[in-house]
Amino acid sequence: MEIDRRVFIASLGGTTAVSLLGDEAKADALEEYMSARLNEAVTAQSAPVAPQFPSAAELEAQIETRPTRRGVGNLFTARSGNVKRLDKLPSNPRLVDFFTMRFNNTSNHCLQSATKALRGGMSEEVVLACLLHDVVQEIIKVDHGWWGAQLFEPYISEKVAFAIRYHQALRFYADPANGYEYPDLYRRVFGHDYRPEPYIEATYQMVRKHKWYGEARMVTVNDLYAFDANAQVSLEPFVDIIGRHFKQPKEGLGYDNSPVAHMWRTIERPDAPL
Ligand SMILES: [Fe+2]
Numbered sequence: 001m002e003i004d005r006r007v008f009i010a011s012l013g014g015t016t017a018v019s020l021l022g023d024e025a026k027a028d029a030l031e032e033y034m035s036a037r038l039n040e041a042v043t044a045q046s047a048p049v050a051p052q053f054p055s056a057a058e059l060e061a062q063i064e065t066r067p068t069r070r071g072v073g074n075l076f077t078a079r080s081g082n083v084k085r086l087d088k089l090p091s092n093p094r095l096v097d098f099f100t101m102r103f104n105n106t107s108n109h110c111l112q113s114a115t116k117a118l119r120g121g122m123s124e125e126v127v128l129a130c131l132l133h134d135v136v137q138e139i140i141k142v143d144h145g146w147w148g149a150q151l152f153e154p155y156i157s158e159k160v161a162f163a164i165r166y167h168q169a170l171r172f173y174a175d176p177a178n179g180y181e182y183p184d185l186y187r188r189v190f191g192h193d194y195r196p197e198p199y200i201e202a203t204y205q206m207v208r209k210h211k212w213y214g215e216a217r218m219v220t221v222n223d224l225y226a227f228d229a230n231a232q233v234s235l236e237p238f239v240d241i242i243g244r245h246f247k248q249p250k251e252g253l254g255y256d257n258s259p260v261a262h263m264w265r266t267i268e269r270p271d272a273p274l
């Protein structure tokens with residue numbers, strides 16, 4: 001242990017006071033001083049400072065301090081500085097084109113989540129749900145489970161759409177038996193005292209009893225810890241799963257006259273003024 005000589009002497013009352021002490025008294029004082037510092041260090045290590053989370057009211061008070069609302073999609077705002085120019089998509093754009101050229105803020109997290117699901121031996125439908133679960137946040141964040149399921153619904157199975165839609169509600173409810181604890185991230189984002197809206201609670205109660213609860217729950221399980229800044233991920237391991245489970249329209253996403261085509265065009269062209 002390092003001893004700051006000046007602090008030690010000051011703790012004894014200064015150099016004059018120390019000069020009045022005998023050798024044994026000085027040794028005793030030093031030992032006592034070192035024990036006290038050691039105890040402080042051990043206490044500091046064993047009792048980590050509890051993270052501070054804002055309250056829901058504090059977060060609400062921040063609304064008028066920002067130029068954008070919290071639910072705005074990533075493509076429409078920059079976290080710092082200005083937004084970037086987007087590359088032009090090929091004609092007949094495919095899902096993989098959107099992954100590489102438009103899902104710039106969400107693809108890393110979704111790829112980490114899908115990678116975790118793949119390594120954990122999840123079904124291909126769960127892996128696909130994890131891969132797609134948050135990418136709609138590029139156009140809108142609020143109610144992203146519902147928006148996300150709608151964006152993909154014409155091209156995926158009902159079960160995968162179910163898992164995407166309802167991961168949003170399930171993430172507020174712990175299920176330790178299946179490996180899901182309420183995350184600190186939500187205490188930070190929603191406030192430590194946040195209570196989900198009644199429609200979220202009602203949705204949770206419905207999904208809890210549904211035959212596809214497990215699929216939706218596994219999206220939340222593989223969602224946690226999928227925020228590693230150093231993780232190396234790639235779309236490559238998922239290309240075959242996309243091929244088997246995602247019905248790519250031959251006209252390209254946005255041009256197939258499906259009920260959600262406009263959503264894909266919005267992701268393609270977020271700079272259009274109207
Ligand atoms: Fe999500």
Ligand SMILES: [Fe+2]
Pocket residue numbers: 109113133134223
């Ligand atoms: Fe997520």
